[in-house]
Amino acid sequence: MTETALWLAIAAIFVLLFLSGFFSGSETALTAASRARMHQLEKTGDWRARVAMALISNRERLIGALLLGNNLVNILASALATTVFLTLFGEAGVALATLVMTALVLIFAEVLPKTWAISNPERFAVTVSPIVRVVVAVFGPVVIGVEWIVRAILKMVGVTVGDDASILSAHDELRGAVDLQHIEGGLEKGERDRLGGLLDLAELEVSDVMVHRTNMVALNADDDPGKLVNAALASPYTRLPLWRGESDNFVGVLHAKDLLRALHAAGGDAARINILDIAAPAWFVPDTTSLQDQLNAFLRHKSHFALVVDEYGEVMGLVTLEDILEEIVGEIADEHDVELEGLRPQADGSVIVDGSVPIRDLNRAADWSLPDDEATTIAGLVIHEARMIPEERQIFTFHGFRFTVLRREKNRITRLRIMPLGQIPGVKAPTAPVAPPSDSGAVKAGG
Structure with missing residues (x-):
């Protein structure tokens, strides 16, 4: 090899290393770039962001083209380096070329460009996208053939890759x-x-957030009007379901403001009021309705209140617009809300909780992740996991917590102590329920 050819070969090696770094950095930037940020850049009128979004939309083709280009320049650079080192050092040139090219490729063609790209992937992606588009167009036919071969091989070993496969929704x-x-x-x-x-909202059902029937405040429409007025005024709720004859025969919903108007029109004489005349019709919704659908239904009907029924038409509870909004913004309280102490943190790191407290509310309050797939309330979770109705002072350990039953009324668990296992020194999860010493912690049972 002449001296001129030697220098040309060395110059070509550095050009190829630069191209290798370009391919590596482009792959990292375009795969790591936030699609949301790229979309925002596209909306501002950046045509390069539009090109980048088009490349990202066909990620398999993009990665295939960049890998093909990267491998081509790396192999060519290694071949040229081997020739140069053989010329300069003879037989030892092969080993030297391997060591030198490994170091150069690792530093300048892999680590450096990828670190640069990952530091600001969106900016890097929009910068290189016009050039990468040309690369994808040139290598496209070869990549299509490679894709077909890869899919055929994967299919032979039982792996099916769909054209529209999506890893995450x-x-x-x-x-x-x-x-x-x-x-x-x-x-x-x-x-x-x-x-x-x-x-x-789309994953939860109204049965997950409803007020259970046992905790509903309902009025008997056949009661004396004066008694109904007093009950409505004593209640902290604006809307109250009415029943007649049987406690599960709901005939309407009384709004406190409608009652106030009727009382004013009657000159303050409650005996002249017909409660059913001022009550709104009861609205019944299935317990399997998703919260998203129910929220949309509330907005369409301009209503805030619905009774929840099961598959047999039996009333299970009630759901309000506030119940759904609280799933988004957290607990909403006003000056008329009655504060029921259903959750009390203890100094030892445990929590004493009312059995009817929803698991989701407990998770939010304590920043825990107890599962709520099989049960809505914390008492329901304990019964589901225990496969029995526990006795008082029984202990169960599951999901990384120790549950102590503090109080039981008939078949209902009304009070529990919950302790994260990580806060119990030397605790080993028991394999069967055991009776602990008497526990004096208590809270007021909430409804």
Whole structure:
């Protein structure tokens, strides 16, 4: 090899290393770039962002073209380097070429460009997207053939890759982004809970947030009007279901403002009021209705209140617009709300909780992650996991927590103590329920 050819070969090696770094950095930037941010850049009129979004939309083709280009330039650079080192050092040139090219490729063609790209993937992506578009167009036919071969080989070993396969749904991507931002400190717990509650509306049913029938405040429409007026005034609720004859025969919903208007029109004489004349018709919804659908239904009907029925038409409870909104914004309290102490943190790190407290509310308050797939309330979770109705002072350990039954009324668990296992020194999860020493902790049972 002549001296001129030697220098040309060395120059070509550095050009090829630069191209290798370009391919590596472009792959990292275009795969790591936030699609939401790219979409926002596209909306501002950046044509390069539009090109980048088009490339990202066909990620398999994009990665295939960049890998093909990267491998071509790396192999060519290694071949040229081997020739140069053989010319300069003879037989030892092969080993030297391997060591030198490994170091150069690792530093200048992999680590450096990828670190640069990952530091600001969106900016890097829009910068390289016009050139990458040309690369994808040139290598496209070869990549299509490679894709076909890869899919055929995967199919032979029982792996089917669909053309429209999606790893994560939009909701999963958003939920993962919210959780990641919370972990990294970008979102506070309250903000994370509100965004998570909004994403959960489509997955939750009205039965998950309804007020159970045993906790409903309902009035007997056959009672004396004066008694009904007093009961309505004593209640903290604006809307009250009415029943007649039997306690599960609901005939309407009484609004406190309608009652006030009727009382004013009657000159303050409650005996002249016909409660059913001023009551609104009862609205019944299935317990399997999703919160998202029910929220939309409330908005369409301009209503705030519905009775929840099961598959047999039996009333299970009631759901209000406020119940759904609280899944997004957290507990909403006004000056008329009655504060029921259903949750009391203890100095030892445990929590004493009313059995009827919803698992989702407990998770939000304590920042826990107890499962709510099989049960709505914390008492229901204990019964489901225990496969029995526990006795008082029995202990169960599951999901990383120790549950102590403090009080039971008939077949209902009304009070529990919950302790995260990580806060119990030297605790080993028991394999069967055991009776602990007497526990004096107590809270007022909430309804």
